[in-house]
Amino acid sequence: MTHTYNISGMTCDGCIAKVSFLLKRTPHVKDVEINLEKGQATVTMDEQIATSVLQDTLKDYPKYQLSEGSRHSHIEKNIFAAQAEESKSWIQTYKPIVLIFGYISCISLITALSGKTFDIMLFMRVFMAGFFLTFSFFKMLDLKGFASSYAMYDIVAKKFSGWGYVYAFLELGLGIAFALDFEPVFVNAFTAVLMTVSLLGVFQSVLNKKKIQCACLGAVFNLPMSTVTIIEDGLMILMSIAMLSMYL
Template identity: 60%
Template sequence: MTHTYQITGLTCSGCQNKVQSLLSQIKDVQSVDISLAEGTADITMSQHVQTKTLQDALKDYPKYQLSEAPHSHHSMSMEMDAENQSWLATYKPILLIFAYILTIAVIAGNAMDHGFMTMTAMRVFMSGFFLVFSFFKLLNLQGFADSYSMYDIVAKKFRAWGYIYAFVELGLGLAFTLDIAPFAVNAITFVVMTVSLVGVLQSVLNKRKIQCACLGAVFNLPMSTVTIVEDALMIAMSGVVLLGVL
């Protein structure tokens, strides 16, 4: 069952992610979809959760006030409209970023006298990936950390990891750019992205409707197989390089 509630006090995506994280931790709450523009939250529950329980989850943040909204039952037609939204329109930002990074990587791989250099192209791609994605995370570090803690297996238990992770990506991007310690850098990439993928897989398989934190809190991208492919691609590239070094 899904019910809609009014929420006041939401002023930015950081607020949105914070409230979403708090409400998602309540027993029997399966997913939380918050509209910042409308000030509403669509909460899907395995069984009914009292409004008082939802309000108590926000009690440490008094500026966020939750109340019941008229016609709180989320209609089937609204759900169908959301599901029918253009896939291309939803993922346009991340697709454009991948296209730009891939183009630069291909150009770099061809800029050699010995034919196409696959390893060079992969290194440039990974460099661009981490630098661009860390940039978006650092635009709203708190918002990213709030969103990331909703599904990452490490950030759930150690919230500071969300803040650290953005700088880990930045460091990896710079290391790939400068071609520093290839084995160590690719090994770190393999481990970090594998751990990240576990949380993504859990969320997608459990069909949790939460925001993907890959582009920080700047774009409201839903968690989906696109996120799985993104992480898996980086794991595969780093794995190939590690095998080549060995």
């Protein structure tokens, strides 16, 4: 038997994959087809499933609301949400990242100027520590949500579902390592490799023009994947290579 449900909150291909994945985990669900434009999910099941059960499947992601309400009212809501997203300016969309980079740059600059001369090595080390600690913090707020979003585009997470969880803790470890200046040669080399692997998935998604959510700040902010993400990862790679060359 097949039933069609309205689902609000879906805005991109990443949402389609996530909602489809969650619904397919429900017992007796055989297949799920998502129509993003209509905001609908067509669920094929081998026996009747209560709507409340399907709603419970999405409870960890409150932005997705499943219902059997009016199809037309739901479409209007979806169109309104899409128009609101499109009307956002660049600064409104990426405000969280701009603020984070601004604050980290500020504290890094103050620290680097604490001596008689500007210490570029200290600036980069503090910046890297702040970057990884801050970004891992947002991932930890919804670790499951981050892992799910990360698996939409990362080349490793696509093959190994647990990589998103590992990656969040690796960022935390790197942040602590940079803050303590622990084994700088190894840490910088490892960072360069890790961020390069991460960049490959981002690069593929941007080139293919996939409209998916960037997981750099976990599942807390709905940031679109774009060249901003490439610049962000690229900057970390360049800094780690620059620091590595100074140590060698």
